[in-house]
Amino acid sequence: MSDNPPINSMALPIPFVGVAPVFRYVDTVKNSSIAMIDYDSTYLYILRYPLDPKFGDKQGQAFYVGIGRARRYAFHYLEADGGGSYDREIRNNHKRNTINKIGKDEVLIQVVTDKRLNMNDLEVRLIAHWGRRNLVDNPGILTNQTAGGEGVPGIPMPAHVKECLIAAAHSPIVFNGKHYNGLKPAFNAHLPDALAEIFSMCLGKPITDADKRCCTYEMFKMQLHRWCNLGFFPQGFNYLDSEGLPLFDELPVSAFLKALDEKNSRNRQQGYECARKKKYPDLKFRTPWGDFRTYRDAAAASDGKTTAENLTRRFRLMIERNHFCSGYNVLSDDGTPQYKEHRITLQETARTKAADHLVEYNSAPMTVNGELVPTRYEAWKRCPDYPSDYPAFMVFVTRCKEFGAFPEGLNVPKEEGGPYPQIPRFFISHPLCRVYYRVDGQDFPSQQTASIALGYKHKNAVHGRFTRYKNRFKEKGVLFPKGWNVIDTFTGEPMYPEQPRVRGKR
Numbered sequence: 001m002s003d004n005p006p007i008n009s010m011a012l013p014i015p016f017v018g019v020a021p022v023f024r025y026v027d028t029v030k031n032s033s034i035a036m037i038d039y040d041s042t043y044l045y046i047l048r049y050p051l052d053p054k055f056g057d058k059q060g061q062a063f064y065v066g067i068g069r070a071r072r073y074a075f076h077y078l079e080a081d082g083g084g085s086y087d088r089e090i091r092n093n094h095k096r097n098t099i100n101k102i103g104k105d106e107v108l109i110q111v112v113t114d115k116r117l118n119m120n121d122l123e124v125r126l127i128a129h130w131g132r133r134n135l136v137d138n139p140g141i142l143t144n145q146t147a148g149g150e151g152v153p154g155i156p157m158p159a160h161v162k163e164c165l166i167a168a169a170h171s172p173i174v175f176n177g178k179h180y181n182g183l184k185p186a187f188n189a190h191l192p193d194a195l196a197e198i199f200s201m202c203l204g205k206p207i208t209d210a211d212k213r214c215c216t217y218e219m220f221k222m223q224l225h226r227w228c229n230l231g232f233f234p235q236g237f238n239y240l241d242s243e244g245l246p247l248f249d250e251l252p253v254s255a256f257l258k259a260l261d262e263k264n265s266r267n268r269q270q271g272y273e274c275a276r277k278k279k280y281p282d283l284k285f286r287t288p289w290g291d292f293r294t295y296r297d298a299a300a301a302s303d304g305k306t307t308a309e310n311l312t313r314r315f316r317l318m319i320e321r322n323h324f325c326s327g328y329n330v331l332s333d334d335g336t337p338q339y340k341e342h343r344i345t346l347q348e349t350a351r352t353k354a355a356d357h358l359v360e361y362n363s364a365p366m367t368v369n370g371e372l373v374p375t376r377y378e379a380w381k382r383c384p385d386y387p388s389d390y391p392a393f394m395v396f397v398t399r400c401k402e403f404g405a406f407p408e409g410l411n412v413p414k415e416e417g418g419p420y421p422q423i424p425r426f427f428i429s430h431p432l433c434r435v436y437y438r439v440d441g442q443d444f445p446s447q448q449t450a451s452i453a454l455g456y457k458h459k460n461a462v463h464g465r466f467t468r469y470k471n472r473f474k475e476k477g478v479l480f481p482k483g484w485n486v487i488d489t490f491t492g493e494p495m496y497p498e499q500p501r502v503r504g505k506r
Contacts, residue, residue: 012060014046014110015129016122022048022108025073044119045073046126047099048108060108064095064143065126067119073109094133095143123148172244173224177236187220195220202234204257230263232256285315286337288327317346361394367411367419383410405490421490434489437466441483469496 011021047064049055066072076099099107112122127148131140170182176198180186190198192209199207199214212219227233231248234256238246251259285292289305292298295315299308306314318324318339325345329337344352365372366379373379380386380393400406405421412418437444439462444450447463456462465484472478479499486495 010051012048012108012110014112014126016125017112017114017117020110020112022110024105024108026105041113041115042067042069042119044112044117044122044126046110046112047073047076047095048110049102050106050108052106055102061141062126062130063098063141065123065130065148066144067123067148073111076107094145098143120148172240174236174238174240174246179240183221183224184217187217199223201253202237202256203260204253230260232259284331285311286327286329286331287311291331291335314346321346321349323349364416365413366397366416367413369409372413379410386410423489435495436487436489437462438483438485438487438494443487 011019013019044065044067046062047066049058049061049063051060053059055061064076066076068075076095112119124147127142127144130142131138132142132144132147133139134143134145173180173183173186175186176190178189180189187195192214195214196207196209196211199211207214209215213223214220224237227237228239228248233248233250235250235252238248238250241247285295285298287298287302289298289301289303292301294308295311296308299306299311315328315330318328319330322339323346324339324341326341326343329339329341332338362377363375365374366376367373368379368382373382376394376397377390380390383393386393386396397412400410400420401412401417405423406412406418408422408424411420411422437447437450439447439450439454442450442454444453447466448459451459451462454462458464466486469478469480469484473480473496480496482498482500485498487493488495
């Protein structure tokens with residue numbers, strides 16, 4: 001895909017209208033605000049060539065103009081895949097070929113929604129301004145097959161389709177248990193509030209009299225056409241043939257609602273499957289139970305052996321560590337595996353690595369009371385005052401290395417990154433003991449410990465005095481009293497200057 005500017009960052013002029021922004025169909029997936037999903041009014045749309053130098057003088061040039069509602073512009077995107085509602089002979093092949101030649105993801109779209117404009121008239125004026133390619137006398141640039149303004153968005157409705165709809169509209173029907181000569185008489189025989197009550201009962205959800213199915217004949221007719229497409233009606237509703245016999249099966253309301261839910265669920269699943277195939281057209285992930293487009297598809301086929309979330313984590317780890325287990329891989333567009341597979345699993349690799357690390361860690365030398373011992377296990381046996389079990393001793397050594405100091409009599413040699421500073425073991429027991437406190441000439445790992453040990457009435461008494469001494473030194477330069485200070489654990493040096501204690505005061 002070419003590097004086009006982002007949504008709404010560029011705009012192109014439209015004759016008779018002015019400048020309007022352009023976007024691509026794929027942009028509507030990222031930004032639903034421009035997708036026109038809930039836009040009920042008629043708008044005009046223009047399909048254009050991309051602003052890409054490879055298209056020469058056709059850069060940004062319009063090639064189709066149409067009118068529609070909601071996502072009408074998106075039908076052309078699907079039509080480029082060969083879909084469409086009408087027969088092949090009446091489809092606009094010229095427009096479809098142009099879209100496929102450009103690349104449907106690259107086609108630029110412009111939308112005009114100004115309700116002050118008559119969209120039918122504007123469509124006619126724009127088509128006349130740019131001209132149509134299918135005109136022999138004065139060919140233009142558009143692939144439109146008509147002059148526009150027919151009142152139906154796009155190509156006029158085929159005659160056979162129109163005849164079928166007219167015949168259906170005039171066929172006798174049964175509506176809410178009563179016979180009518182056609183759809184129109186049935187609609188006219190009910191007020192909006194009565195239709196709202198009937199549709200609420202049939203659809204199993206509240207419908208107000210402001211609903212368009214209750215107020216407008218077109219939407220009322222569309223609702224019954226939907227039931228035709230389902231192939232079954234709620235009880236008391238049906239189309240009748242010339243002999244007065246029902247054309248469709250009728251179901252009790254409860255059974256009708258259940259069948260309707262099942263039909264909607266199948267439609268959603270088919271839609272999701274279609275969307276997945278379009279988004280992931282090629283098989284991408286190889287697992288022991290087959291090749292799949294997505295993790296979710298692979299998990300569904302695993303018979304409960306795994307979930308999509310577990311597969312996602314497993315593939316992420318295998319990619320990060322460049323180690324794929326046998327039967328797992330990521331496939332390229334042509335189905336070629338992209339990674340080398342290994343017989344050893346990730347778990348076995350992790351266990352082997354952990355075991356090697358443990359062997360290496362245990363075999364590291366240490367110094368005990370200045371004497372070099374070959375392994376840490378031997379060092380533990382010579383240190384009876386340290387943790388009684390060997391794993392706890394290993395944790396203690398690791399914590400000392402992280403702390404940056406070892407207790408007196410224990411250390412690691414130069415090849416292990418040592419030797420580290422030696423401090424009393426009492427201070428290593430405190431994880432944040434980078435400094436300790438001297439109170440009345442005695443050393444403590446924390447201010448609270450000093451308050452309790454010296455019998456102060458409040459456990460924060462020493463903390464309050466240190467705060468006062470620090471503020472006085474900072475603001476007035478008053479020195480700390482002798483015997484009170486903050487000592488650096490590694491150097492043993494006081495951090496503040498002291499003065500002799502004032503006699504008579506504690």
